Amino acid sequence: MRPLLSLEGVSKGFPGVQALADMHLQVYPGEVLALVGENGAGKSTLMKLLSGIYSPDSGTFQLDGQPYRPTGPKHAEELGIGIIHQEFHLMPDLTVAQNIFIGREPRRAGIFTDDRALNQQTAELLDRLGLDLDPRSIVGTLTVAKQQMVEIAKALSDESTKVLIMDEPTAALNNAEVATLHQLIRRFITPHTAVIYISHRMDELRAISDRITVIRDGRYIDTVTTAQTTMAEVISRMVGREIDTSVGPQNVREGREPVLSVTGLSTKHLLRDVSFELRKGEILGFAGLMGAGRTEVARAIVGADPITSGTIAVHGRQVRIPHPARANEHGIGYLSEDRKRYGLLLNLSVADNIALSSLREKFTSAGFVRSTGIAEEAREKVRSLGIRTPSTGQVVNHLSGGNQQKVVIAKWLTKDCDILIFDEPTRGIDVGAKDEIYTLLNQLAAAGKSIIMISSELPEVLRMAHRVVVMSEGRVSGVLDQDRATQENIMELATLRPDSEPSVISEAGPQ
Template structure:
């Protein structure tokens, strides 16, 4: 059978970076073909070339055996190739149907008026094909992220796509929503659609994909059958080495100073009477389901969102934090789960991002920048955190997700923050980069920094935490010592509703080191 897509010897370079080197890929009709590799391996670049976002420097792309040129996204769509990016490209104030057919709306009255009836009918037909119950007239901004993802898929199918590229499609979905997405993917497979599935979640790939192609450093490593290849083999192919999964030792920190204490925090209906302590040198894991209120607690302590009530105590002294500037002055840093939106100035270079929180230190006479000192500081953290970048002058947007995350960490270290909130620190980064982030967190804790780590990955929480706090519906439902805790223990607390009794809470928190 002639492959639906064949890519041979593809090259692509950016200033200072060889992103693809003789890359290869093949996709069959009715196949889910996973594309894996560490951040910076070239996965997204390869797919952006296939979808017309980037032009190739060399190599060949064939559709059903016929060589093609893909100079633009429009040319890709004409060939039946669509890409769904990790960051959804929808307009919240428009309806689902309007988003699907924007720029291609059916018209009436000699093409002068929009035919809303025909528009909604066409969208409804696609939803029916997907077995999706969704009103075409609903505003996209009122939909969950999962439903917005379905609208993106419907938009791709409206172009009669034969090739559908999904880049980290489940990054913001819960288990039920992932199941819904997988049902639609399986339906598309039966219709002969070829799906390229980019993800770091190997358990998902084991469930949904037929084959896996692995890339490393912009080059093709190999293609294997998902069903007959072990997870360890796939990881080894990705990173070029074996990774050891070691659990953080859980020292007794009960004698360490409490550097942060919060009492009875309250904000509307998203934070309800939350209290906890954080000790010097401790990693406190914050677990819970989506919407549990973990991020809201971190943002409130950091001054990004206002509190209605409650007390924050830093190093034994009650403090008032009305803004992030107040928090930073107190030695508190916050690494947002959305690093591109809240953590980085992606259009600026590495050095500028690293020194941004402490820029006043690099001013001469409060006017002139000490450029040499900025570069020396940036290079010091590049070496210390092993940030992969051609130079400190490289724009951050050209770096991989793992290296961008390290830059966010570097900027708070440069500001000498003693208390650090890490919100989903490994979201969207590969297993090799995860290991490096884990080692870095352990090093920071060993140096005496106090860390709150918010994560939706229970194995990550269990591996990294000294102590685990669990939230449900805005409340802290319990704390567990990490030693001896299980995923079942965490999920039990993460699903305890407002009817939680005092006896149940006491039983769940027995053994806490607070």
């Protein structure tokens, strides 16, 4: 069978970095080809070449048997290549409908946008796709998960698409939304279309892909048939080493002293009577379905969202935290799920971002910033966290998503907070980098740091957390000790009705 899309000998370099070298790839009609590799392996660069954002330094491309060399994203779309980017390409001040059909809006008299027809057309598309979105909603007001749905709807709205590229399409989706996406993919696939599916979630690759292509350090490694391989073999090819994905929490013990006590915490829109304790040297996992209130708890604790009732105590002393700067003063650091929006200054260097939260107390003397101290600290964090960057002076926006996440972690390690809240710490990060971050979190806990880890990936929670707080519709539905924390027990608590009593399986911790 002739490939629908093929690449041969493709290379692409940037100052100080060879992103791709002699890359080749074949995508056949009617298939879902998974593309995997560690962060920095070149996946996103390859997709940007295909979508016309970058031009290759060398190599040949063919689409449906014809030479393919797009001059830009619009030209790529016209030729039949659609893409859902890992980082959203949406206009936050426009509506869902305007974002989906930007440049293709229905017109009155060929001049004026027909808003009624646009909203109707969008509603019909969303209904057909099974996506629960209001066409008139402003995109900037939506959650990360709903913005991802807008990206998906936008990509699937163009019926001329031959090859649809999905770059981490499920990073912000819960299990039900992932199932919906996979149904959409199966409907999209025909004898004349194909999907390139990029994901770090191994269970998804098994569920949706026909073949898996592995790349490492910008080079092609192997292509395997999904049904004839194991995910352990895929991971081994990705990282060049074995990774133990079956280990559980480390340093589990009783009698830890509480360092953070939250009692009866409520907010105006979602949280109701949330209570729990975080203990010294503990990793406390937060689990629940999307919209259960996990991120809202973190934001309420650090003062990003106002609370209407409840108390917060740090080391046994009740504190008032009206804004995030006050949380920092009490030794609480927050790594947001949206690193680009809340965690980084994208146009500053790696070194500047690492020093950002500690500039006044660590890197300022007599009113002058000590650039030498910043450079030394940045080099140490780049080394210890394995941040892939040509130098500490590299602009953060030019790093891969996983390396950007590591820079945010480095910032809070530099701050040396006693309490660290990690909201989706491995979102968009490959399995090799995940393993490094897991090791880092365990080292921090062993050193006496107390960690709240919010994650949508149950295997991650079960691997890392000493105890698990499970939330459902703004309330704590249960707290599980490590020996009771199973996927079944967590899901039972996560799906409790909000007016239900906490289950008897949740015995540890205050309810």
